Amino acid sequence: xxxxxxxxxxxxxxxxxxxxxxxxxxxxxxxxxxxxxxxxxxxxxxxxxxxxxxxxxxxxxxxxxxxxxxxxxxxxxxxxxxxxxxxxxxxxxxxxxxxxxxxxxxxxxxxxxxxxxxxxxxxxxxxxxxxxxxxxxxxxxxxxxxxxxxxxxxxxxxxxxxxxxxxxxxxxxxxxxxxxxxxxxxxxxxxxxxxxxxxxxxxxxxxxxxxxxxxxxxxxxxxxxxxxxxxxxxxxxxxxxxxxxxxxxxxxxxxxxxxxxxxxxxxxxxxxxxxxxxxxxxxxxxxxxxxxxxxxxxxxxxxxxxxxxxxxxxxxxxxxxxxxxxxxxxxxxxxxxxxxxxxxxxxxxxxxxxxxxxxxxxxxxxxxxxxxxxxxxxxxxxxxxxxxxxxxxxxxxxxxxxxxxxxxxxxxxxxxxxxxxxxxxxxxxxxxxxxxxxxx
Numbered sequence: 001x002x003x004x005x006x007x008x009x010x011x012x013x014x015x016x017x018x019x020x021x022x023x024x025x026x027x028x029x030x031x032x033x034x035x036x037x038x039x040x041x042x043x044x045x046x047x048x049x050x051x052x053x054x055x056x057x058x059x060x061x062x063x064x065x066x067x068x069x070x071x072x073x074x075x076x077x078x079x080x081x082x083x084x085x086x087x088x089x090x091x092x093x094x095x096x097x098x099x100x101x102x103x104x105x106x107x108x109x110x111x112x113x114x115x116x117x118x119x120x121x122x123x124x125x126x127x128x129x130x131x132x133x134x135x136x137x138x139x140x141x142x143x144x145x146x147x148x149x150x151x152x153x154x155x156x157x158x159x160x161x162x163x164x165x166x167x168x169x170x171x172x173x174x175x176x177x178x179x180x181x182x183x184x185x186x187x188x189x190x191x192x193x194x195x196x197x198x199x200x201x202x203x204x205x206x207x208x209x210x211x212x213x214x215x216x217x218x219x220x221x222x223x224x225x226x227x228x229x230x231x232x233x234x235x236x237x238x239x240x241x242x243x244x245x246x247x248x249x250x251x252x253x254x255x256x257x258x259x260x261x262x263x264x265x266x267x268x269x270x271x272x273x274x275x276x277x278x279x280x281x282x283x284x285x286x287x288x289x290x291x292x293x294x295x296x297x298x299x300x301x302x303x304x305x306x307x308x309x310x311x312x313x314x315x316x317x318x319x320x321x322x323x324x325x326x327x328x329x330x331x332x333x334x335x336x337x338x339x340x341x342x343x344x345x346x347x348x349x350x351x352x353x354x355x356x357x358x359x360x361x362x363x364x365x366x367x368x369x370x371x372x373x374x375x376x377x378x379x380x381x382x383x384x385x386x387x388x389x390x391x392x393x394x395x396x397x398x399x400x401x402x403x404x405x406x407x408x409x410x411x412x413x414x415x416x417x418x419x420x421x422x423x424x425x426x427x428x429x430x431x432x433x434x435x436x437x438x439x440x
Contacts, residue, residue: 342367
């Protein structure tokens with residue numbers, strides 16, 4: 001058996017045994033098929049050893065050009081899903097190396113620095129990588145780059161992509177960035193660069209405020225959201241919503257604003273900044289432009305804002321029920337959008353018989369019945385509909401009569417029977433409809 005056959009046989013055997021070969025170099029050492037990731041790393045190390053980062057002579061310029069080219073190649077290989085290239089690079093010291101290179105490149109060499117930051121982001125794919133980044137001083141290195149390059153949109157976008165990648169699933173990294181006042185920096189950058197597109201800045205906000213580190217019992221991200229709110233992030237993000245579909249950042253801003261809206265005070269401050277008006281305008285525009293992604297994101301945000309009792313009244317007084325029914329008719333073929341609409345109505349009707357009565361008048365009962373009949377396999381939508389029905393009838397006996405007369409009991413029982421995830425919500429809805437045999 002020649003070396004190539006032996007290698008292939010070993011790979012097939014280990015794969016059949018369930019061995020995870022991600023990050024394993026599956027080529028014969030010394031052959032012309034040497035792994036290209038390893039080749040890139042070796043070449044980067046050679047350039048790094050010879051580079052005079054502080055100088056601007058022709059030799060240094062050539063070094064920067066070659067380094068940038070290799071970093072782009074490394075980033076492209078490590079961004080290829082399922083290739084395992086990022087794992088190979090990290091296991092062979094690639095992440096440590098690229099963090100080091102980022103710390104040495106001068107801001108004036110923007111092209112190379114952006115290539116390095118993009119490569120760095122592609123190498124951070126799980127919590128172990130975020131720890132390598134942290135141990136190598138990556139947080140301060142990236143913050144220094146962002147501060148020094150605050151007038152360069154390309155550096156900012158690539159730098160924030162590293163912030164997002166490094167903060168994912170790592171509470172300590174989030175804390176380190178917050179200690180270096182990234183909240184104030186983000187507000188400053190977004191305020192000063194509203195006409196430019198820096199999509200990764202919104203990703204950074206969202207991830208910094210997401211409690212996604214399973215190793216931590218009590219996340220601090222809700223406190224970080226309050227800090228973001230204190231320095232004015234709500235107004236900045238609402239401004240992006242006011243721009244509507246003319247802003248390339250609309251969807252990202254909407255998702256980021258939802259991450260900020262963690263308590264009643266912040267939800268009210270968003271409303272005071274015109275957030276409810278802006279969100280409704282985006283909801284209406286999403287229907288006209290048939291943009292399901294924006295419709296879902298805006299509805300999800302509105303559901304969060306509706307958690308404030310003061311906002312509930314504002315939403316209803318703005319004709320919110322009618323606007324939501326109109327949106328549901330435009331996206332009647334998408335159970336995910338319908339689910340988000342129901343979520344808002346569910347929150348609006350919680351402990352509010354006046355809103356529940358207005359919802360039925362607007363046609364929410366028909367929405368529930370028609371949607372549940374049309375999409376019997378949409379588990380989450382079925383569950384959300386049951387939750388909404390419960391709030392519609394809990395304090396409104398007249399609504400029970402209307403819904404029962406329209407056959408809602410049979411539809412709810414079918415959802416309960418078909419979906420385990422619906423069982424509790426369906427049981428509660430049947431009970432609040434006044435049915436004695438709600439448990440059967």
